[in-house]
Amino acid sequence: MSFFKKLKEKITKQADSVTVKFKEGLTKTRDSFAGKVNDLVARYRKVDEEFFEELEEILIQADVGFDTAMELIDELKMEVKRRNIHDPKEVQAVISEKLVEIYQGGEESISELNIQEDGLTVILFVGVNGVGKTTTIGKLAHKFKSEGKNVLLAAGDTFRAGAIEQLEVWGERVGVEVIKQGAGSDPAAVMYDAIRAAKARKADILLCDTAGRLQNKVNLMKELEKVKRVIEREIPGAPHEVLLVVDATTGQNAMIQAKTFKEATNVTGIVLTKLDGTAKGGIVLAIRNELNIPVKFVGLGEKMDDLQEFDAEKYVYGLFANLIENETEK
Amino acid sequence: MAFEGLADRLQKTIQKIRGKGKVTEADVKEMMREVRLALLEADVNFKVVKEFVKKVSERAVGQEVMKSLTPGQQVIKVVKEELTELMGGEQSKIAVSNRPPTVIMMVGLQGAGKTTTTGKLANLLRKKYNRKPMLVAADIYRPAAIKQLETLGKQLNIPVFSLGDQVSPVEIARQAVEKAKEEHHDYVLIDTAGRLHVDEALMAELKEIKELAKPDEIFLIVDAMTGQDAVNVAQSFNEQLGLTGVVLTKLDGDTRGGAALSLRAVTQTPIKFVGLGEKMDAIEPFHPERMASRILGMGDVLTLIEKAQATVDEEKAKELEKKIRTASFTLDDFLEQLGQVRKMGPLDELLKMMPGANKIKGLNNLTIDEKQIAHVEAIIKSMTKEEKIHPEIINASRRKRIAKGSGTTIQEVNRLLKQFEDMKKMMKQMAGMQQKGKRKGGFKLPFNPF
Numbered sequence: 001m002s003f004f005k006k007l008k009e010k011i012t013k014q015a016d017s018v019t020v021k022f023k024e025g026l027t028k029t030r031d032s033f034a035g036k037v038n039d040l041v042a043r044y045r046k047v048d049e050e051f052f053e054e055l056e057e058i059l060i061q062a063d064v065g066f067d068t069a070m071e072l073i074d075e076l077k078m079e080v081k082r083r084n085i086h087d088p089k090e091v092q093a094v095i096s097e098k099l100v101e102i103y104q105g106g107e108e109s110i111s112e113l114n115i116q117e118d119g120l121t122v123i124l125f126v127g128v129n130g131v132g133k134t135t136t137i138g139k140l141a142h143k144f145k146s147e148g149k150n151v152l153l154a155a156g157d158t159f160r161a162g163a164i165e166q167l168e169v170w171g172e173r174v175g176v177e178v179i180k181q182g183a184g185s186d187p188a189a190v191m192y193d194a195i196r197a198a199k200a201r202k203a204d205i206l207l208c209d210t211a212g213r214l215q216n217k218v219n220l221m222k223e224l225e226k227v228k229r230v231i232e233r234e235i236p237g238a239p240h241e242v243l244l245v246v247d248a249t250t251g252q253n254a255m256i257q258a259k260t261f262k263e264a265t266n267v268t269g270i271v272l273t274k275l276d277g278t279a280k281g282g283i284v285l286a287i288r289n290e291l292n293i294p295v296k297f298v299g300l301g302e303k304m305d306d307l308q309e310f311d312a313e314k315y316v317y318g319l320f321a322n323l324i325e326n327e328t329e330k
Numbered sequence: 331m332a333f334e335g336l337a338d339r340l341q342k343t344i345q346k347i348r349g350k351g352k353v354t355e356a357d358v359k360e361m362m363r364e365v366r367l368a369l370l371e372a373d374v375n376f377k378v379v380k381e382f383v384k385k386v387s388e389r390a391v392g393q394e395v396m397k398s399l400t401p402g403q404q405v406i407k408v409v410k411e412e413l414t415e416l417m418g419g420e421q422s423k424i425a426v427s428n429r430p431p432t433v434i435m436m437v438g439l440q441g442a443g444k445t446t447t448t449g450k451l452a453n454l455l456r457k458k459y460n461r462k463p464m465l466v467a468a469d470i471y472r473p474a475a476i477k478q479l480e481t482l483g484k485q486l487n488i489p490v491f492s493l494g495d496q497v498s499p500v501e502i503a504r505q506a507v508e509k510a511k512e513e514h515h516d517y518v519l520i521d522t523a524g525r526l527h528v529d530e531a532l533m534a535e536l537k538e539i540k541e542l543a544k545p546d547e548i549f550l551i552v553d554a555m556t557g558q559d560a561v562n563v564a565q566s567f568n569e570q571l572g573l574t575g576v577v578l579t580k581l582d583g584d585t586r587g588g589a590a591l592s593l594r595a596v597t598q599t600p601i602k603f604v605g606l607g608e609k610m611d612a613i614e615p616f617h618p619e620r621m622a623s624r625i626l627g628m629g630d631v632l633t634l635i636e637k638a639q640a641t642v643d644e645e646k647a648k649e650l651e652k653k654i655r656t657a658s659f660t661l662d663d664f665l666e667q668l669g670q671v672r673k674m675g676p677l678d679e680l681l682k683m684m685p686g687a688n689k690i691k692g693l694n695n696l697t698i699d700e701k702q703i704a705h706v707e708a709i710i711k712s713m714t715k716e717e718k719i720h721p722e723i724i725n726a727s728r729r730k731r732i733a734k735g736s737g738t739t740i741q742e743v744n745r746l747l748k749q750f751e752d753m754k755k756m757m758k759q760m761a762g763m764q765q766k767g768k769r770k771g772g773f774k775l776p777f778n779p780f
Contacts, residue, residue, distance in 0.1 A: 060370060060376050061375075063558050129441070161445075162475065168474070214580060254555070
């Protein structure tokens with residue numbers, strides 16, 4: 001059975017609404033990325049050096065980065081040789097296969113969050129300025145709340161003007177409480193308060209916002225380390241997840257972000273936001289490949305339920321949806 | 331730095347062709363491969379890179395290698411010149427309408443930094459151009475966006491026009507311009523909501539605001555970390571609105587900022603300002619040459635020099651030079667130096683601007699702890715006058731006293747004294763080198779950054 005057929009079968013068995021979300025959210029991305037691949041496949045009659053060169057260009061334009069693009073191309077070349085593929089159309093399936101493979105990193109269902117069976121789960125959000133940390137927290141709060149969980153938010157961005165208010169608006173919308181102090185207060189102290197409050201109220205989930213910071217600001221990164229330390233001290237084993245929020249439009253700098261934030265806070269996963277634009281966020285492929293940090297959530301739109309648990313297969317299906325449907329109908 | 335700069339990249343290729351009199355086509359081809367990679371790693375758009383490399387290759391082939399330059403340096407020079415030219419001249423002027431108020435519209439994707447930049451720009455207009463700006467809160471979608479602008483307005487003491495988040499942005503803009511006329515504000519800065527360039531409804535809203543408010547400037551705010559997609563975003567905004575300028579934000583990060591080149595190439599609109607931090611005065615005119623250096627990973631020498639000039643007193647510098655030459659540099663001078671350097675900004679940022687700094691061993695991932703510098707200051711200040719001039723008299727009991735007085739440890743005092751001694755030794759060597767250098771025609775950097 002072809003890879004596409006398998007993928008389609010696997011996906012149609014699962015909840016359809018989520019697949020639709022992926023398909024719709026990735027419309028623009030699909031049009032440009034997969035559109036280019038489709039176009040490439042249609043133009044070439046045989047798989048040769050030129051074909052791979054163009055494919056490399058497409059990957060680089062998706063922000064995958066030069067090194068990862070080269071690596072991927074080399075692996076594809078080997079596969080093509082091994083399977084004795086001559087038709088460019090067949091290469092397309094191999095590309096999808098490889099993408100799923102890298103995204104999954106050999107481990108199944110790693111995108112699942114480390115949620116404590118009983119007791120409090122603390123999730124810390126980190127990232128550079130303007131990537132969508134607060135919005136992500138709002139959307140996740142909504143998700144947990146609708147699963148019947150008792151959620152609490154910690155307003156740890158005490159620096160940016162209006163950040164606390166922004167989280168409060170989300171708190172009201174979703175109907176969860178926000179633990180805060182005044183603007184300019186010590187974020188570590190906010191976390192301390194929030195953990196106390198979460199324990200007292202027997203909350204299931206505590207989502208901790210932090211101020212955006214560029215990773216080359218040493219003092220700010222140290223502040224973040226302190227925030228994490230305070231959480232660790234108050235609850236052994238916490239934070240259970242440290243999620244790095246990455247804007248899909250970011251280029252190669254996202255790799256440095258991932259490296260530096262991982263060093264400072266031991267990042268456990270990535271939330272890739274703003275994927276509903278034309279950006280492809282290919283850099284997460286490189287990050288997965290090099291630093292082994294999995295993508296856990298993707299932002300596929302502005303609505304509350306547009307933040308979806310990342311699923312490599314659905315993602316790739318979303319990318320190549322038209323093609324897969326055509327292919328399997330035949 | 332995570333990526334090699336172009337200079338480092340080219341070093342390898344250059345080894346092979348050193349000593350040739352002319353740059354041949356084969357040499358150029360090989361070097362252009364490195365140029366291409368350096369640009370791609372800097373996030374310059376793929377198509378822009380392609381065209382650029384083609385153009386530079388044509389210019390570089392057959393060039394006589396200037397006596398003072400190696401072929402590699404020659405290529406870097408050509409690349410840098412072309413890059414600078416592509417990014418256009420320095421055009422940080424802001425339009426002035428004959429019929430005030432001058433209206434500026436700020437547009438861009440979510441999280442690019444529109445609201446912060448709006449505040450900075452208003453601050454700049456008032457401080458540098460003595461204008462009377464008004465801010466308009468037209469982002470009714472993002473929670474607390476209005477509050478953010480209001481807070482900034484309060485900090486800067488600049489009025490903010492807002493009608494809450496239940497009135498359409500088009501209406502807000504219309505009323506704001508009216509109000510600005512009444513109150514004799516000469517600049518109106520409209521902070522619009524972030525939106526995707528493919529969001530048809532929201533893009534239509536911007537067009538409506540444009541129709542009504544008739545802005546003199548429409549600035550696209552772009553995150554300097556943007557990758558390959560920068561071209562799509564810029565092109566789309568430009569086609570739909572007709573941009574008059576670009577502001578590049580978050581350049582105080584460690585991104586190469588290749589998006590700048592893509593933006594310019596696609597929109598033909600000048601990059602007017604760059605954002606360099608979260609403080610309200612962290613905005614500067616765009617300097618194409620500096621940006622070219624940065625994209626190529628060659629250090630921003632000009633900014634460094636400018637910063638030095640702005641902070642270092644020339645008289646004092648001369649005096650210092652003499653002291654270095656005669657090796658009569660004391661701990662007092664050291665303290666003063668430290669103060670002057672700190673005035674220039676965070677030390678690790680300064681270091682990053684130095685070309686070749688990433689080649690010095692250990693300096694690569696060096697991060698300077700500002701706290702440590704404060705300790706050093708405290709230690710020196712806890713010394714007596716005599717100790718500062720003749721540190722050799724500092725014995726064990728003096729060390730103990732100094733450590734106690736500065737709230738540090740004896741180990742720290744020891745370390746400082748040792749460092750100071752090493753520094754003096756180095757100064758002697760440098761003084762010697764300078765004299766030798768004079769005979770040979772100047773001290774040379776490992777490579778010529780220009």
